[in-house]
Amino acid sequence: EDQVTQSPEALRLQEGESSSLNCSYTVSGLRGLFWYRQDPGKGPEFLFTLYSAGEEKEKERLKATLTKKESFLHITAPKPEDSATYLCAVMGSWGKLQFGAGTQVVVTP
Amino acid sequence: DARVTQTPRHKVTEMGQEVTMRCQPILGHNTVFWYRQTMMQGLELLAYFRNRAPLDDSGMPKDRFSAEMPDATLATLKIQPSEPRDSAVYFCASGLGGGANSYEQYFGPGTRLTVT
Numbered sequence: 001e002d003q004v005t006q007s008p009e010a011l012r013l014q015e016g017e018s019s020s021l022n023c024s025y026t027v028s029g030l031r032g033l034f035w036y037r038q039d040p041g042k043g044p045e046f047l048f049t050l051y052s053a054g055e056e057k058e059k060e061r062l063k064a065t066l067t068k069k070e071s072f073l074h075i076t077a078p079k080p081e082d083s084a085t086y087l088c089a090v091m092g093s094w095g096k097l098q099f100g101a102g103t104q105v106v107v108t109p
Numbered sequence: 110d111a112r113v114t115q116t117p118r119h120k121v122t123e124m125g126q127e128v129t130m131r132c133q134p135i136l137g138h139n140t141v142f143w144y145r146q147t148m149m150q151g152l153e154l155l156a157y158f159r160n161r162a163p164l165d166d167s168g169m170p171k172d173r174f175s176a177e178m179p180d181a182t183l184a185t186l187k188i189q190p191s192e193p194r195d196s197a198v199y200f201c202a203s204g205l206g207g208g209a210n211s212y213e214q215y216f217g218p219g220t221r222l223t224v225t
Contacts, residue, residue: 032212043113043200043216044152087152091212096165097142099152 002027002092006100013107016077021086021103024070029093033071035064036087038102044087078107111135113217115201121223127189130220132201133182141184142202142214143169143176152200158184191224198222 007022025033032051036044048057050066057064061082063074073086085102092098114133122128134141142157156166161178169176173192178184188195198221202214 034213036216043202043218046213046215049213089152096154096157097214101151 002090002094002096002098004088004090004098004100006086006088006103008103009101010104011106013075013078013105015079015107015109018074018076018078020075021073021088021105022070023073023088023100025088025090026069027090027092027098031091031093031095033066034089034091034097035062035071035073036089038085038087047086075105078105080107080109083107113201113203113215115199115217115220117220118218119221119223121225122191123225124192125190126224127187128191128195128222128224130186130199130201130222132184132186132203132217134184134201134203135215136182138203138205138215139181140204140214141178142204143184143186144200144202144216146198146200146219147196155186155199188222191222193224196222196224 003026005024032049034049035047037047038044048064053068055066061076065072083106085104087102089097089099116131140159143155144152146152155168156176157164158178175187198219200216200219202216204214
């Protein structure tokens with residue numbers, strides 16, 4: 001069974017204080033690893049897809065990386081508007097997304 | 110600005126009543142997913158369709174939940190009868206199946222269901 005574990009559960013950062021979120025996974029036949037951002041009262045917003053170990057993708061202050069067992073979401077010099085819950089999900093050979101519980105990030109001015 | 114739409118956004122109902130949630134996927138997307146989100150369980154896949162055909166509904170309680178796609182622009186999720194434990198946020202997502210970036214899913218704003 002596909003499993004996704006995210007850490008930490010919650011992260012409080014000062015504006016400008018860079019940090020990383022971890023997503024460790026076990027999956028049969030990885031088709032893709034996905035990062036989403038979710039704001040309170042809204043649906044998850046797609047950020048990145050990573051398909052193979054060694055792949056990296058960037059968007060503004062966010063950078064996602066992938067190894068065979070985990071993915072990291074690096075937040076560089078965060079701003080208060082980066083406050084959100086970040087969700088990691090994997091899709092294996094069954095073709096279904098398995099989500100982690102998320103990391104709640106709060107960035108204070 | 111293409112996006113998934115869901116109605117209603119909020120629903121409060123009494124136990125035993127029927128609830129119907131609707132979703133309009135992004136035009137051109139051929140895969141539609143229904144998820145449920147709770148604090149305890151997080152995001153769980155209930156069912157999904159490709160080209161309007163149901164591919165998997167193993168995440169749904171079969172005795173009370175049903176999902177359909179009457180046409181390519183409408184997906185429905187019905188609960189009958191509803192129970193307090195069904196209280197959650199229900200999300201619809203859509204994506205392209207089989208093409209480039211075929212596994213990316215785009216979520217709607219959700220329907221917040223409260224069953225009293």
